[in-house]
Each structure stands twice: as C-alpha cells, then as structure tokens.
Amino acid sequence: MEIVIVGGGLVGALLATLLGRRGYHVRVFERRPDMRVAGYTGGRSINLALSDRGIRALERAGLAESVLALTIPMHGRMIHHEDGSLDFQPYGVAGQAIRSLSRARLNELLLDAASSFDTVTLEFEWRCVGVEPERPQATFVHTRTGEERRITCDVLIGADGAFSAVRDALHYRDRYNYCQEYLDYGYKELTIPARDGGGFRIEPNALHIWPRHNFMMIALPNTEGTFTCTLFLPYEGQLSFAQLHSPEQVGAFFFQHFPDAVEHMPTLLNDFERNPLSSLVTIRCYPWVVGRTVLIGDAAHAIVPFYGQGMNAGFEDCRILDELLDRFSDDWDAALAEYQRMRKPAGDAVAQLALDNFVEMRDKVADLRFILRKKIEVLLFEHFPELYTPLYTLVTFTPEVSYDEAYRRGQANEHVISQIMALPDIDQRWDDPAMLDTYRQILERYGAASSA
Numbered sequence: 262m263e264i265v266i267v268g269g270g271l272v273g274a275l276l277a278t279l280l281g282r283r284g285y286h287v288r289v290f291e292r293r294p295d296m297r298v299a300g301y302t303g304g305r306s307i308n309l310a311l312s313d314r315g316i317r318a319l320e321r322a323g324l325a326e327s328v329l330a331l332t333i334p335m336h337g338r339m340i341h342h343e344d345g346s347l348d349f350q351p352y353g354v355a356g357q358a359i360r361s362l363s364r365a366r367l368n369e370l371l372l373d374a375a376s377s378f379d380t381v382t383l384e385f386e387w388r389c390v391g392v393e394p395e396r397p398q399a400t401f402v403h404t405r406t407g408e409e410r411r412i413t414c415d416v417l418i419g420a421d422g423a424f425s426a427v428r429d430a431l432h433y434r435d436r437y438n439y440c441q442e443y444l445d446y447g448y449k450e451l452t453i454p455a456r457d458g459g460g461f462r463i464e465p466n467a468l469h470i471w472p473r474h475n476f477m478m479i480a481l482p483n484t485e486g487t488f489t490c491t492l493f494l495p496y497e498g499q500l501s502f503a504q505l506h507s508p509e510q511v512g513a514f515f516f517q518h519f520p521d522a523v524e525h526m527p528t529l530l531n532d533f534e535r536n537p538l539s540s541l542v543t544i545r546c547y548p549w550v551v552g553r554t555v556l557i558g559d560a561a562h563a564i565v566p567f568y569g570q571g572m573n574a575g576f577e578d579c580r581i582l583d584e585l586l587d588r589f590s591d592d593w594d595a596a597l598a599e600y601q602r603m604r605k606p607a608g609d610a611v612a613q614l615a616l617d618n619f620v621e622m623r624d625k626v627a628d629l630r631f632i633l634r635k636k637i638e639v640l641l642f643e644h645f646p647e648l649y650t651p652l653y654t655l656v657t658f659t660p661e662v663s664y665d666e667a668y669r670r671g672q673a674n675e676h677v678i679s680q681i682m683a684l685p686d687i688d689q690r691w692d693d694p695a696m697l698d699t700y701r702q703i704l705e706r707y708g709a710a711s712s713a
C-alpha cells in the first residue's frame with residue numbers, strides 16, 4: 262500500500278512517523294528545501310505553545326519525551342497592565358502548564374523521526390500543483406528544476422497547511438463547502454533578547470500578555486533566553502499598523518502602550534521594519550475526505566492562534582486517525598469516514614473557541630469582574646470537580662474531551678457563572694465557605710453538563 266503525504270510541516274511529519282510505525286510505505290512531498298540542511302525559512306510563528314492534546318499525540322509516536330525536553334513550561338498568563346503593574350493568572354490547578362517550543366526545532370525533530378523508518382521517504386522542493394482526488398493522483402513540480410512528476414497512490418493526504426493545494430483540488434468540485442474569513446487584524450513578530458551574558462529579562466515560566474482592549478502584544482519564552490513577542494493590531498484605523506510608518510511613530514506607540522516591554526526591546530525599530538506583517542485567517546471546509554484523498558491539520562481547519570491550539574488540533578487529528586486505523590484493522594475507507602465524522606465538528610468548535618479567545622486575551626483579562634470570574638471558576642473546580650471544569654482546562658488539559666464537547670460544556674459554564682456573578686455582594690463573599698452550598702445548588706441546577 263502506497264501513501265502520499267503532501268506537506269512535511271508539523272502535521273505531515275508527525276503523521277508520516279505514525280504511519281511509518283505501522284509499517285506503511287509513505288512518501289512525503291514538501292515544497293521547501295530540507296530545513297535540517299538549508300535552515301528554517303520561516304513563514305509562520307517562531308515559537309508555539311504545545312499543550313496536552315499535542316503531547317498525547319506525540320506520546321503515541323514515542324516522541325513526547327524528546328519534544329518536552331525542548332520546551333519551557335508556562336504556568337499561567339502574566340498580565341502587564343497599562344499602569345505597569347503585573348498580575349499572574351495560573352492556567353490550571355495543580356501546576357498545569359502549556360509549553361513554549363521552537364517551531365523549527367520541533368519540525369526538524371519530527372522530520373528526523375519520520376525518516377528513521379525505512380519505509381518512509383521525504384522528498385523536498387516538490388510543490389504539489391494538482392490533484393485528482395478519486396484516483397488518487399497528485400502532480401508535483403520541482404521548485405528549482407521545473408521537472409514534473411505524477412504520482413498515483415492508494416491514499417493521498419493533504420497536510421499542506423492553510424493554503425492547501427490538495428484542498429484547492431476539492432474546492433472546485435460541485436457541492437464543496439468552503440469558507441475563508443480574515444480578521445481585520447494583522448500580526449508582527451518582535452524580539453526581547455537575552456540579557457547581556459545570558460538569562461531571561463522577564464519571567465520565563467509565563468505567557469506574557471499586554472492587553473490593550475482593541476489590540477494586544479504577547480510574548481513566549483525561547484530556550485536561549487529570548488522571547489518572541491507578537492503584536493496583534495488592526496490593519497486600519499486610529500490605532501493600527503496603517504499609522505505606524507516611521508521609526509518615530511513606532512517608538513512613540515510602544516512607549517505609550519508597552520513602556521515596561523520597550524525597555525527590554527533594544528532591537529524594536531529594526532525588527533519592526535524588517536519583519537513581515539502577516540494576516541490571520543479561519544478556513545472551514547467540507548468534506549475532508551473524497552474517495553481516498555483526505556485533509557488533515559491546517560489544510561482541513563486553519564484557525565486563528567488565540568487559543569494556542571492549531572498545531573495541537575492537527576496533532577490530535579493524527580492521533581485519532583491512527584487510533585481509528587487500529588479500531589478498523591487498517592480498513593482505510595472505514596477509518597477515513599469515521600475520522601471525518603469525529604473531526605469536522607471538533608475543527609469547527611476549535612475555530613470558534615480561538616476566535617472567542619481573542620476578545621478574552623486582548624480585553625477581558627485586564628477586567629476586574631473577569632478576574633473574579635476566573636477565581637470563582639478555580640474555586641468551583643477545586644470543590645466540585647465532578648460538576649464543573651473551566652473551559653480553558655477542558656480545551657487545554659483534557660484531551661479525552663473533544664473540542665466540540667468542550668465548547669458545549671463551556672456554554673453551560675457561562676450559564677452557571679452568570680448566575681453566581683449575579684448573587685448580591687459576590688465580589689465580597691465569593692470565597693466565603695458559607696457560599697459553597699449556594700454554588701452547589703446552582704451547579705446542580707444549571708451546570709451538571711459542564712463536568713469533565
């Protein structure tokens with residue numbers, strides 16, 4: 262049986278590893294040069310947050326330990342308020358953490374893992390330019406020589422990212438559903454370098470957020486002592502990228518809105534000028550499976566990055582497909598049908614969760630009522646874990662609950678929390694042990710569906 266994977270990015274390389282472990286003959290065609298030789302050419306974020314769904318998929322591939330060794334745990338959000346004060350909001354109870362990781366190092370490790378199987382071959386600098394999904398067959402053109410190859414296979418997997426060529430071929434068929442929505446925001450990556458002589462300039466074990474209502478900056482740590490900052494700002498309008506032309510405008514904007522960050526950003530003006538302004542897109546499509554051609558990862562569900570789940574969701578696709586091959590004794594038709602049935606609702610849910618979380622990150626995290634809600638959520642989870650699990654915990658630390666189930670429980674949580682927030686003097690009494698009985702009653706009445 263011959264399997265072709267288009268795209269040797271994070272998801273394509275992990276899937277090639279999982280299929281290699283099953284003994285399949287897999288050929289991966291990647292349009293870029295081999296980053297392990299040529300270096301990483303960029304295009305997406307420099308680092309990413311890995312969380313439990315991604316880790317679970319890596320465990321299945323036997324790679325979790327080696328990947329975790331490359332990560333920095335982030336135990337919560339460090340909020341940088343406009344007055345310069347800091348506020349640490351833990352992500353979970355019991356020391357749970359998400360993990361910052363270099364995209365390039367992860368991709369290299371996954372390519373090494375895939376190529377360790379004799380049955381897996383990686384072919385670089387081959388761009389997919391056409392697909393016949395029913396056969397299935399894909400056409401590739403060599404990016405330097407222009408040579409063309411047509412490859413027929415038993416299963417064709419599109420792991421070629423948000424602007425997938427495999428999906429393009431499906432897109433033009435009758436009754437194909439496709440929706441592409443850009444945010445009015447763009448993003449630009451900037452740097453906080455290490456201290457002279459090494460070491461982090463700000464707290465390394467946190468995801469830093471500078472929420473400024475309509476826009477925000479975040480920073481994730483890198484193992485060499487640096488931080489990658491990402492500024493999310495509207496393209497147009499009064500406070501927007503369109504207003505930041507000159508070094509003076511950029512400097513004044515940062516001094517006004519991020520004064521405690523700018524003191525750690527000696528390369529700000531240079532970074533701002535040199536680094537690209539990138540867009541943020543959500544792509545939904547259906548079906549993901551046509552004959553034996555299938556979409557996976559961003560090719561099936563490109564989402565905005567505000568829940569830190571795009572890669573995690575793609576890794577979860579891989580894990581679930583691999584588990585389904587077990588369940589259906591490598592009957593691909595049965596496994597692919599079930600993969601699509603399970604994963605399409607999950608993809609839609611995580612896309613919506615990511616959009617919702619943008620508002621939370623850039624605006625709500627600095628709001629006192631919101632901070633109180635979060636504290637009450639932790640208290641409910643500690644006292645009534647059988648009745649209440651916070652949405653963030655469900656999405657980030659509970660891979661046994663699907664994204665669509667997490668979304669549904671999150672809606673039930675909203676109902677519970679709004680009842681609690683409406684109680685008289687809740688801001689004074691929220692942690693009074695006498696309130697626990699009232700909380701239980703509300704949970705039993707409105708929230709049973711939200712338990713994990």
Ligand SMILES: Cc1cc2nc3c(=O)[nH]c(=O)nc-3n(C[C@H](O)[C@H](O)[C@H](O)COP(=O)(O)OP(=O)(O)OC[C@H]3O[C@@H](n4cnc5c(N)ncnc54)[C@H](O)[C@@H]3O)c2cc1C
Nearest residue numbers: 268270271272292310389421422558559569570571572573
């Ligand atoms: C700013 C930003 C921050 C993010 N942060 C996080 C985070 O913290 N946590 C998280 O989980 N996710 C995050 N994501 C999402 C994550 O980057 C993606 O979900 C993930 O990269 C998807 O992996 P993929 O392999 O499906 O696609 P990609 O990583 O895009 O890989 C696709 C591969 O296919 C190749 N390719 C494309 N077209 C062709 C073709 N025609 N022929 C051959 N090869 C082709 C590409 O060169 C690439 O190597 C973030 C995304 C952005 C933009």
